[in-house]
Amino acid sequence: MMDPRTSAQDVMRCDLCETALVQMHCATCLVNLCKACVGEHFSADLSNPHRIVDVKDRNSTLLYPGCTSHEKERCEMYCNPCHIPVCSTCLASSQHLGHELLKVSDVLNMKIEMITKNKTELNETIIPTYQDIVSDVRNRMSQLEKKYGDLSAAITKHGEDWHREIDKLVQKLKSEVEEMKTTQLHTLQKHLDEVNKKISDINDEINSMDDALDSNDFSKVFSLMPNVDEYKNVPHKILSSLPKFNPGRIQEELGKLFGTLSSISVRSEEHGYSIKTTQKSPEAASSPVIKQLLDEPQTVTTIHTEYSHNLYDVACLSDEEIWTSGTGNMKLYRIKQGSLLKSITTKTGKIPEDIAVTNSGALVYTDFSDRTLNIVKNEEIQTVITLQGWRPHNVCSISSDDLLVTMDNDDKTQSKVVHYSGSTEKQTIQFDDQGKPLYSSDYKEKYISENRNLDICVADCGATAVVVVNQAGKLRFRYTGRTPAPKNKPFYPRGITTDSQSHILTADYYNDCVHIIDQDGQFLCYIDCGLSDTWGLCTDTNDNLFVAQCRNKQVKKIKYLQKN
Template structure:
């Protein structure tokens, strides 16, 4: 090849100089770049000085030479020695060892890397971010409490006039000192956690590079670091000081002016098995507030003509909706329509859900399809035979839970799908009796403790089974309810495994704990015919008002 041309034509056949050859010798490339056109492959294979493995150019890197036998290709992976080997090695130093086909081992490693990447990105890192967020809340509470106490101290000091000005400064000074100490502790933990988060981000970046690499040596040498990150730092629980005014006695002014309790800190260990069922590192952070409040009130294009039925959060700022027409709509919090998608069949969707990947999944009752909207493309995930899909949810493990009726409407069941594969069927209790009523809507959610929760409208109950499909409890409304019967519609769950259920007939939301114990209502937000529910990442409840076609974003916990 003319050296002057080599800079212009980077890839040429090693034998005939044909530009852009489509093939590649995966063994000879170790010593030199062997790019081959189809016409020259035969001549290259005649060279018996070494073995050859000619592959398409885009498959390069998937072969490697044996470290012991330089003319041999590694076809196996010795799991005992943790090394790639050739067939000759099997009968020598690796005799009797356990082997895996090298490409299968490569793919298994890729899968493991993908899982680590997803856990870091979707589970571990968010939990660290959540802890940092909690620290920010505590810092704000500390500041708010300090302002409140300072105001109370000053108010009490006004009654003592100028003779107690010096005394007033004393507890305030103590409070400031406590704040400084407390802030120092909170800032220290915050900085430590942020340092770990930066390491997680770097690890995620490294894993992305590995996922995009075909370098078998780099990929097979990968060792997971997720175990190191799974052990969360201790949880810092602050007990805020309080101010107690005393009756004024000038003779004992210094003792009687006030008492200021000292701050305290309780360090609680996190549940470090982050992947364990029901693990919840943030349960104490998000207590219910006494008076839920409306954060946003959003009008949609549904309403008088089209009932608004289902909602699912794409993010904190964007919400998918569906109703009794064939259009699924994506809104932002300003009520602007960001996107609209028509169902494949032209009939209204039974239900919608957002998958972990961010794609929209919906059920088509008439066609017996479960479809996915990926960007602008429509893809059928599951085609049912003899059954029709009603409602659907996506789980934390990216499975699908689908409520369905058989074609004659006499049976109902819940089926869990992993990809296209049916993984679990939930239909009967331990006595062989049906768990669910035969007809009508049944909204479904998986709880953080991996319970499956179904709001069964026709049965007037929320039916909850555990991970194995065994009945845990049914909730039929609070015992003291004197209004119309409980007919649940939409259902949502939060990070504390609390269950929130739309009571359409009574214009309110029921809240229970994970064991079905009634906690309280949300009935102060002027709700009208609440139907679909979802909880966003900031623990706000999104309510679809079916008749008015409105979305209400409600803060119900801290």
């Protein structure tokens, strides 16, 4: 028997009477109603604040989550330190007193934005990487087929010289070739199946995201935890060696020297594939090259800048040109000749707090004095953001070409990192999981950089620590220096940058050196090279390090990595 609610070409029927057409919708109870049954639905539960909307508006209504502590209460606020939605009754209690509260709708939007970004990363970087792996494996399988065919042809040609008495030996060796080929093709086919399974799993993740994004159910969206990081660990690359046919001389013993096949090997190469990322040069855009730290870093060149007082910051425009900043202006230098190409004065004439270069080649700078973030295009300065109640410190351009800015509030009680896309604030990073501040709040520099694994790295001068959080703003680790230091002075970080190996490099002002740590915060080595008053840092696409030396107003270009 057909369900009366779904019969008649699947028209929607009232959930109460099950006969009349749906005209209304209770956004509180998620029930479809006809107009005649609305009153009955209200009287069935007078304690619930029913919200009745036209059925065509049901999907545009935000489904606020129910409170886990107070039955029938809906939560329109979100407690950030506790990471839970809260209702008005919760707010009236002392449980969340003094906690940072956000609108559920705002948290939902941030969550949707994060899911959308993860979905974009899966679609635009991870899936193409896996598809490239499939293409690579299939191509190598095709090459194997051709080369094994050539190998069989060589054996056949050699066999013709030995006439009938060696036909059996020829067939034996060809059989061995086929077995070897079958073994290697089987291994690659298995690898191909695993990669295709990964792609299927990724598509399942994307479908789950689509379901959540298409839903207005907050609980469904909020409970979704995309497992993107799992797929960033791409499969190892399977490398195979081909056997060689070594023909023997006819004059020598037939069975031994007609020819033999070398053995084959199949091994897994961990860094054979990598996730695609946006790069600034053809070299950086190619597959990542494993590089080792040099035992003795080398100074490649020294650029003498023309600042009247101090030099603070350096940013690479390209592998040939660098921007620098000091007293009142910003100067562009050609690296090889050390020649000045142009000079730009800030709008206020004050020292820029920090400079950075976007992926598109635009210069950006922060002005602490007038609370602005500015961009320079065709030597014209445009103010992108003017802060209220906060003052900007340092800035960096990230892989998405968005900007990260560190800032303190006017009364020096709070500090945070803000992610901007244009002039739009996309994310704020301020507290850890216990609700404690991640960064010091004392108007001291907080240089910032994004690592290749998308961690956000801050050299917090006031906290004398490098603070590293993941893309979602969760604390990963704090690096507080290493003892003994080159000059046995306290760790005092200034500039910070990262390289193609996901190393984090930070300038130690008191010890006149640069610390290199890995992406998990483990100390690797110091760079000294006769440095003094180390301040701003940057790296180019070839992993050369540029160090701005404050008092002598010089920039040193240092080579510290070599290809393996």
